[in-house]
Amino acid sequence: MSLPEIVSREQWRAARANLLVKEKAAMRARDALNAERRRLPMVEVDKEYVFEGGDGKATLYDLFEGRPQLVVHHFMFAPEWDAGCRNCSAFLDQIGHLAHLAARGTTFAAVSRAPYTKILPFKARMGWTLPWYSSFVSDFNHDFEATLERDGELVERPGVSCFLRDGERVWHTYSTYGRGLDGLGSTTSLLDLTALGRQEEWEEPKGRASSLGAPVSSARVRYHDEYED
Numbered sequence: 001m002s003l004p005e006i007v008s009r010e011q012w013r014a015a016r017a018n019l020l021v022k023e024k025a026a027m028r029a030r031d032a033l034n035a036e037r038r039r040l041p042m043v044e045v046d047k048e049y050v051f052e053g054g055d056g057k058a059t060l061y062d063l064f065e066g067r068p069q070l071v072v073h074h075f076m077f078a079p080e081w082d083a084g085c086r087n088c089s090a091f092l093d094q095i096g097h098l099a100h101l102a103a104r105g106t107t108f109a110a111v112s113r114a115p116y117t118k119i120l121p122f123k124a125r126m127g128w129t130l131p132w133y134s135s136f137v138s139d140f141n142h143d144f145e146a147t148l149e150r151d152g153e154l155v156e157r158p159g160v161s162c163f164l165r166d167g168e169r170v171w172h173t174y175s176t177y178g179r180g181l182d183g184l185g186s187t188t189s190l191l192d193l194t195a196l197g198r199q200e201e202w203e204e205p206k207g208r209a210s211s212l213g214a215p216v217s218s219a220r221v222r223y224h225d226e227y228e229d
Helices: 009-038 086-093 116-126 188-190
Strands: 051-053 057-061 068-072 105-114 133-134 149-151 153-156 157-167 170-176
Touching: 068 188, 086 116, 105 188, 116 133
Parallel strands: 068 105, 105 133
Antiparallel strands: 051 057, 051 133, 068 157, 149 153, 157 170
């Protein structure tokens, strides 16, 4: 095994200070990239999709649970599989308490092509309580490129898609796949993918912190049982 070089404490502090300069530059570059992502145009979703979840049939509008934003995890679980993808399962394992997303007007849900009768026992096995829906009877996975056709066969790929709602109108704002999921899982990392972002006043473009009924997040972060949803 190749281990880091051994140095004195003073040498370590100097090396750490040099790296910190690069880390701060990377953070500023990430903030700029997030702002550019929020400036992406959006396209209206006017096709009706039918999902099945714990409360029966649902539309894409229903998946918002009344909030302005929706983040969907395209969980790889094909209809013929007996269990969900291991990598997708590891991704869901690291999703934090959803109250922090809900406090920013954002709902998180997983969607898979497998029938709900297969999703339900696997979800119970994994001990997850987050919303998970089957898109088995709809074209949702195909239309949002989580299921592709290659050489005559259907291929699943992991991804995340973000949606924005105003009244009953729904827009698609962003999607990413594969390595684009690296580093995601925390509340802020998921919010950074959305059109409204973290809804902080310092974010660009201005005016997103209170748009479309989303809560102004100048209120401090709370314990997850103290939010009023």
